[in-house]
Amino acid sequence: MKQTTCRGCGRSGLAVVLDLGEQPLANAILKESDLALPEPRFPLVMAYCPECWLVQITENVPPEVLFREYTYFSSVSDAFVEHSRVIAERLIAQRGLGPDGLVIELASNDGYLLQHYARAGVPVLGIDPARNIAEVATARGVPTLAEFFTRDLAEELATTGRTADVVHANNVIAHIPDLNGFVAGIARILKPDGVAVIETPYLRRLVEQLEFDTIYHEHLFYHSLTGLSGVFERNGLTVVDVEMIPVHGGSLRVFAMRTGAGQAGAAVRSLLAEESAIGLCSAAYYAAFAGRVAALGVELKTTLADLKSQGHTIAAYGAAAKGAVLLNAFGIGTDTIAFVADRSPHKQGFLMPGVHIPIVDPDQLVARHPEECLLLAWNFADEILAQQAQYRNSGGKFILPGPKLTLV
Numbered sequence: 017m018k019q020t021t022c023r024g025c026g027r028s029g030l031a032v033v034l035d036l037g038e039q040p041l042a043n044a045i046l047k048e049s050d051l052a053l054p055e056p057r058f059p060l061v062m063a064y065c066p067e068c069w070l071v072q073i074t075e076n077v078p079p080e081v082l083f084r085e086y087t088y089f090s091s092v093s094d095a096f097v098e099h100s101r102v103i104a105e106r107l108i109a110q111r112g113l114g115p116d117g118l119v120i121e122l123a124s125n126d127g128y129l130l131q132h133y134a135r136a137g138v139p140v141l142g143i144d145p146a147r148n149i150a151e152v153a154t155a156r157g158v159p160t161l162a163e164f165f166t167r168d169l170a171e172e173l174a175t176t177g178r179t180a181d182v183v184h185a186n187n188v189i190a191h192i193p194d195l196n197g198f199v200a201g202i203a204r205i206l207k208p209d210g211v212a213v214i215e216t217p218y219l220r221r222l223v224e225q226l227e228f229d230t231i232y233h234e235h236l237f238y239h240s241l242t243g244l245s246g247v248f249e250r251n252g253l254t255v256v257d258v259e260m261i262p263v264h265g266g267s268l269r270v271f272a273m274r275t276g277a278g279q280a281g282a283a284v285r286s287l288l289a290e291e292s293a294i295g296l297c298s299a300a301y302y303a304a305f306a307g308r309v310a311a312l313g314v315e316l317k318t319t320l321a322d323l324k325s326q327g328h329t330i331a332a333y334g335a336a337a338k339g340a341v342l343l344n345a346f347g348i349g350t351d352t353i354a355f356v357a358d359r360s361p362h363k364q365g366f367l368m369p370g371v372h373i374p375i376v377d378p379d380q381l382v383a384r385h386p387e388e389c390l391l392l393a394w395n396f397a398d399e400i401l402a403q404q405a406q407y408r409n410s411g412g413k414f415i416l417p418g419p420k421l422t423l424v
């Protein structure tokens with residue numbers, strides 16, 4: 017199950033960036049009764065390829081284990097639906113899309129993005145392996161194939177005339193083990209002048225903002241423009257444009273066309289030069305990141321131990337995957353954290369993976385009033401701090417772990 021060669025260029029000699037040890041699956045919350053059973057753990061090691069600078073984890077957890085209970089619906093997040101409406105309208109106008117066009121989305125989820133094209137009268141096709149989610153999408157007017165997108169499926173679509181003016185792939189290209197097949201498949205289903213629009217969390221933001229808790233088994237890749245460009249070139253696509261978007265702590269939005277149909281624009285050349293200038297293609301860049309993660313761990317554990325020694329009760333907020341990664345990576349468990357508050361009723365009553373801290377309703381922050389609360393869901397910091405005004409007004413403090421430890 018361990019990956020010894022680069023998933024992009026195929027060369028051996030992946031170099032370790034960060035070894036987070038044997039970790040449970042970050043989304044696998046447990047019931048009390050599950051504690052009698054062994055909890056699966058897998059090595060969690062981030063590495064880079066010194067040849068093509070593709071950053072990846074070295075473990076391949078079988079997908080049937082990983083995506084066993086995948087229940088995330090994109091439309092749950094209003095901000096994400098709105099973000100999708102804006103890009104759809106922009107591409108409809110830019111490319112003059114109408115009833116003769118076709119827009120395909122890979123990992124189309126419940127149709128959160130394609131619905132905006134469908135409403136404007138542009139034919140759409142969603143592709144998503146989760147059958148229950150594909151049914152929801154189809155019912156709302158977004159025809160969806162419940163299949164994995166592979167080279168073979170791309171071939172079948174192309175030979176039956178289903179080639180696209182626009183192909184979207186949001187937050188999926190970091191998850192696909194056969195990265196080359198996926199990208200070659202995109203090249204195959206694009207019309208000669210079609211464009212692929214691919215959004216993925218940006219490695220540089222992860223490093224700069226110390227978002228190491230977004231490293232977990234589902235995320236096989238941590239993409240830079242340098243790494244992605246290499247993969248695209250090998251598989252018949254050229255990156256023509258790139259922009260930064262404020263999704264998932266900072267993401268890349270990459271526009272690619274079939275090689276020969278377009279050329280790298282100024283934004284692409286300038287971002288590649290920037291990545292080179294900050295040393296993103298050097299061992300030192302990754303060593304410095306690993307050092308900062310380790311230092312944060314020491315500082316956080318020392319701070320929590322000090323507070324405990326003063327007799328404080330400490331809670332945490334946010335039972336999502338990133339919280340599980342932070343707690344497990346730093347070994348922060350039930351002896352330090354009394355409970356984890358989370359708004360999702362689907363998580364309350366369960367235990368955090370690995371460290372087994374109970375997950376409860378956020379009203380417990382006011383009811384039990386721990387002196388401090390470690391904010392694990394930093395991506396929703398503003399929203400959570402506002403919601404917890406009562407807790408904070410009565411003296412409760414939030415501990416923000418990264419990129420610099422702060423108490424607010």
Ligand code: ZN
Pocket residue numbers: 022023024025026027065066067068069070
């Ligand atoms: Zn490589």
